[in-house]
Amino acid sequence: MLIFYILLLFILIAAIIAVETKDLLSSVICIGAIGFGASIMFLFLRAPDIAITQIVVEVLGLIILIRATIRRDLTFISGDREFFGTVVSIVIIFTIGVAGLGLAVFQNLQDFGNPIFANVPDAASQEYISQGLAKTGAENLVASIILDFRAYDTLGETTVLFTTIIGALVILRREGRKTLEGPDQ
Amino acid sequence: MSMPLPLFVAIPLVTAFLMPIIGGFGRKGKGTATVLANAATICLLVFAVASVGRTDVYLMGKWSIPLGINLVLDGLSSLMLLAIGVVSAAAMLFGVRYMQQYTARAKYLSLFMLMVAGMNGVVLSGDIFNLFVFLEIASLASYALVGFGCEHEELEASFKYMVLGTIGSLFVLFGIALVYGNTGTLNMAYISRAIQQSGVNAGLSFALALFIVGFGLKAAMVPFHAWLPDAHPSAPAPISAMLSGVLIKTLGVYALSRIVFNVFGISETVGWLLVVLALSSMVIGALLAIGQWDLKRLMAYSSISQVGYVMLGIGIGGLILGRAGPDIDSEHLAWASLAILGGLFHLINHSVYKSLLFLTSGSVQMSTGTREMREMGGLAQKMPLTRATCTVASAAIVGIPPFSGFWSKLILVIASVQAHLYWVAAIILLVSLCTLIMYLKVQRHVFLGELPENLQNVKENTGCMVAAMVFLACLCVLMGLLLVPSLREMVLTPAVEVLTNGVGYSTQIIEQAGIGN
Amino acid sequence: MLYALCFLLFMIGLYSAVVKKNMVKIVIGIMIMEYAVNLFLIMLGYRLGGKAPIVGEEDMAGAGGQVSDLFLNTSVDPLPQALVLTTIVICLGSLALMISICIRVHEKYGTFDITEIRRLKG
Amino acid sequence: MKGMTIIVKTIAGWVKILIFMFGIYVVLFGDITPGGGFAGGVILASSYILLMLAFGRESVEKNLPQALALKLLCCGVLAFAAIALSGLFFGADGFFWNYIYQEWLAGKDVEFLKAGIIPLAELAIGLAVAMSLFLVILNLSSFRSDISANEKE
Numbered sequence: 001m002l003i004f005y006i007l008l009l010f011i012l013i014a015a016i017i018a019v020e021t022k023d024l025l026s027s028v029i030c031i032g033a034i035g036f037g038a039s040i041m042f043l044f045l046r047a048p049d050i051a052i053t054q055i056v057v058e059v060l061g062l063i064i065l066i067r068a069t070i071r072r073d074l075t076f077i078s079g080d081r082e083f084f085g086t087v088v089s090i091v092i093i094f095t096i097g098v099a100g101l102g103l104a105v106f107q108n109l110q111d112f113g114n115p116i117f118a119n120v121p122d123a124a125s126q127e128y129i130s131q132g133l134a135k136t137g138a139e140n141l142v143a144s145i146i147l148d149f150r151a152y153d154t155l156g157e158t159t160v161l162f163t164t165i166i167g168a169l170v171i172l173r174r175e176g177r178k179t180l181e182g183p184d185q
Numbered sequence: 186m187s188m189p190l191p192l193f194v195a196i197p198l199v200t201a202f203l204m205p206i207i208g209g210f211g212r213k214g215k216g217t218a219t220v221l222a223n224a225a226t227i228c229l230l231v232f233a234v235a236s237v238g239r240t241d242v243y244l245m246g247k248w249s250i251p252l253g254i255n256l257v258l259d260g261l262s263s264l265m266l267l268a269i270g271v272v273s274a275a276a277m278l279f280g281v282r283y284m285q286q287y288t289a290r291a292k293y294l295s296l297f298m299l300m301v302a303g304m305n306g307v308v309l310s311g312d313i314f315n316l317f318v319f320l321e322i323a324s325l326a327s328y329a330l331v332g333f334g335c336e337h338e339e340l341e342a343s344f345k346y347m348v349l350g351t352i353g354s355l356f357v358l359f360g361i362a363l364v365y366g367n368t369g370t371l372n373m374a375y376i377s378r379a380i381q382q383s384g385v386n387a388g389l390s391f392a393l394a395l396f397i398v399g400f401g402l403k404a405a406m407v408p409f410h411a412w413l414p415d416a417h418p419s420a421p422a423p424i425s426a427m428l429s430g431v432l433i434k435t436l437g438v439y440a441l442s443r444i445v446f447n448v449f450g451i452s453e454t455v456g457w458l459l460v461v462l463a464l465s466s467m468v469i470g471a472l473l474a475i476g477q478w479d480l481k482r483l484m485a486y487s488s489i490s491q492v493g494y495v496m497l498g499i500g501i502g503g504l505i506l507g508r509a510g511p512d513i514d515s516e517h518l519a520w521a522s523l524a525i526l527g528g529l530f531h532l533i534n535h536s537v538y539k540s541l542l543f544l545t546s547g548s549v550q551m552s553t554g555t556r557e558m559r560e561m562g563g564l565a566q567k568m569p570l571t572r573a574t575c576t577v578a579s580a581a582i583v584g585i586p587p588f589s590g591f592w593s594k595l596i597l598v599i600a601s602v603q604a605h606l607y608w609v610a611a612i613i614l615l616v617s618l619c620t621l622i623m624y625l626k627v628q629r630h631v632f633l634g635e636l637p638e639n640l641q642n643v644k645e646n647t648g649c650m651v652a653a654m655v656f657l658a659c660l661c662v663l664m665g666l667l668l669v670p671s672l673r674e675m676v677l678t679p680a681v682e683v684l685t686n687g688v689g690y691s692t693q694i695i696e697q698a699g700i701g702n
Numbered sequence: 703m704l705y706a707l708c709f710l711l712f713m714i715g716l717y718s719a720v721v722k723k724n725m726v727k728i729v730i731g732i733m734i735m736e737y738a739v740n741l742f743l744i745m746l747g748y749r750l751g752g753k754a755p756i757v758g759e760e761d762m763a764g765a766g767g768q769v770s771d772l773f774l775n776t777s778v779d780p781l782p783q784a785l786v787l788t789t790i791v792i793c794l795g796s797l798a799l800m801i802s803i804c805i806r807v808h809e810k811y812g813t814f815d816i817t818e819i820r821r822l823k824g
Numbered sequence: 825m826k827g828m829t830i831i832v833k834t835i836a837g838w839v840k841i842l843i844f845m846f847g848i849y850v851v852l853f854g855d856i857t858p859g860g861g862f863a864g865g866v867i868l869a870s871s872y873i874l875l876m877l878a879f880g881r882e883s884v885e886k887n888l889p890q891a892l893a894l895k896l897l898c899c900g901v902l903a904f905a906a907i908a909l910s911g912l913f914f915g916a917d918g919f920f921w922n923y924i925y926q927e928w929l930a931g932k933d934v935e936f937l938k939a940g941i942i943p944l945a946e947l948a949i950g951l952a953v954a955m956s957l958f959l960v961i962l963n964l965s966s967f968r969s970d971i972s973a974n975e976k977e
Contacts, residue, residue, distance in 0.1 A: 038740065046753060056867055060870065105387050110366070130769060132780070140856060143855045150254055151945065153318050156322060158901055158953075177287055177288070352732065355712075355736065365743070802964065
């Protein structure tokens, strides 16, 4: 139990530093710290698939972020936007609301370490655990879920990746409009 | 024989995946890609028309729910599929000519099809996490499309849209996590059943609040509207038509009403919340629109106001339903149905005429090279077809009797009077007046008045663009026919029944899925 | 309590995304929100002293892929793990797209300061 | 920028093979061990990114041109969609129906393709993910170097 508190506190501190530090590069590195903390936490939470994926994604994400920040001038812009009306006030109301609700929101959840699926008679997860191997032939139950029971989600996930790649290629192309053929000709 | 529902998603997806390959073969490849994409959208439209009046539950991978994911086709889904089909076919046709001024056509087509696939997936999904995944596909494609021109304003708008949109998505995701933590399932029918059994606790109501904020951000309802007036004008015209016409309704209004009505069950508080959000959207959107001089920006603000109408109808219906509780008498049920009918009818009307308005604005922009209304004028003689279609659409959106907008607004007024909300009826009329003012302004400054010097040799656009506009204009005129009883029974009434049925959704789906096994 | 700390992480991300004026900070805020949701989902499925949801040799009970009762009662919930796998990919995708937009905006405007990027009125 | 020093280049040349093999291992055994198509795909992509950092962008682009990478990406996602759609034809109207396992392999003791469509889908996803991330990083980095070239002029 204690290990989760320690890791989560580590993540929270890293998050606060990442948000508040002036130097962009150090805040990007703090993001890396959050990612690796999260990855260790996934490992302790018995999710090795997620831990592996989180680590490799973290490495790539850091490369992408560092690409964006390094060697750009004016990386020291800090401070807050002026309160632009509604959005900020909504956030404040939201925070106050949550503080007012206290922990009531999370009190109805099962206690930590006692997952909901064990207490719901017809939860899908029980079926996955007891029948997953027999019904799909995959020992890794997570693989059996993402590629068989809920493969449609994974199709969506791959499509998301495809979308962002095409989107990034579109955004990063040299010329948006054709220069030769103006609209008037 | 049941319809292969996955094809609604699979056809646009496969088309989108093929586009970069085909587009790699030079000019000829691009032509083929364009034809293929048009064929795909028309095919989807035909499928959507064929799906009207059916109900179906499709089990993915033959796994019974809640093990697998199910697709649900009911009245509301087929109404949305119809709207998506009509608008995407028209916008795609319009884009054939219009998008020639941009580079990277194949990627545009790919993103367009991905957006359509995402919206179809959202509409058909019966699983809450799956709904989120497809919502992300549609949103990510739209972020990229808003920045398609790669100019200063477009990138800025795209960034703003992307930040707010992603925050909205994450709110929805957190809500889904809370729902999973409380009910132990992701299937919407099973969630609904679990909520009925255990009642709504603090965690679930917080999840509901998160859903309202998240989907409200997608629907650009008023406290969350900041991105829309930037994003919609910045996109290329066919994309603006898609965004204003169907995207905000599918990702926002449809998803919200599905969650609020069918999963959580409507209550009076939520009904009031929806009505207040809707009224503020209507009023603020309309007031801000009047002051605009940018043609597309005016239309974007008007979209905010019009989505308010849609939410108002649904909200009043929910209010009546929530007040009466589960044992509602037939009279109240009739009023609630009338209000929801008005909202949904306005939804489909608005998707047709607002996309038409954006297409005409694209046509004007393509011919004149500007969107600033003060630099235009007198285009009526030069561009007669654009002018005619724009007038039809304006008349429809303002609500001049024979056109479709009039009927939906009339129904909304009657419904709000029946619900004893007289001030709401007054606001509807007032906002209609504002709408009239802004579209008179469009007519006055764009099509009437003096023709400026630099626009003397403006030419009317031809071919595909005009065909798309005329198609939508005809629909605008004919839409009123949807209220003829036999058509209404087929298209609108099943959709209304889905919402008035409320949490009865769960037993129905579980039963149908059981038969499907 | 752990759940509430997760939500605190979510709020820190939201604060950064809404209030900061540096575009990269906004992106970082959104990433923090994503981590918070992922952690929250995985925590929901954790079982004290649980096992990873991978069926090993010792967990089999007879042929035909039946698993032992011990495994049934100690395995953690595999479903949130599948969901998080999907959300991680979605987050990586949106990060890539967001950073591309940031880089492009930086090229056009020469700054990451969102308050100076104000071509669009209101 | 023509890459880094000779030490880095030599080590990267050796390490890339290991990373590549590891990536393929993770992709292929996703149904038995932790990992899978996505994690493996990212590892494959990172082997190319290591090459890009060590040898410079041009040499990598010679190895795997962008147009080819885009086509391979499309092939990957199309293959996944085809696996999904094939269920419609082989299994009587079942999108994503795991027909290979359910109809042919269930209960049998086989070594290869034990879990039906799952390993096939892992392969398709691995290809798509590797290519897409490779493309993103390549484009992001090339965009930056183009700008700095412009600024120098």
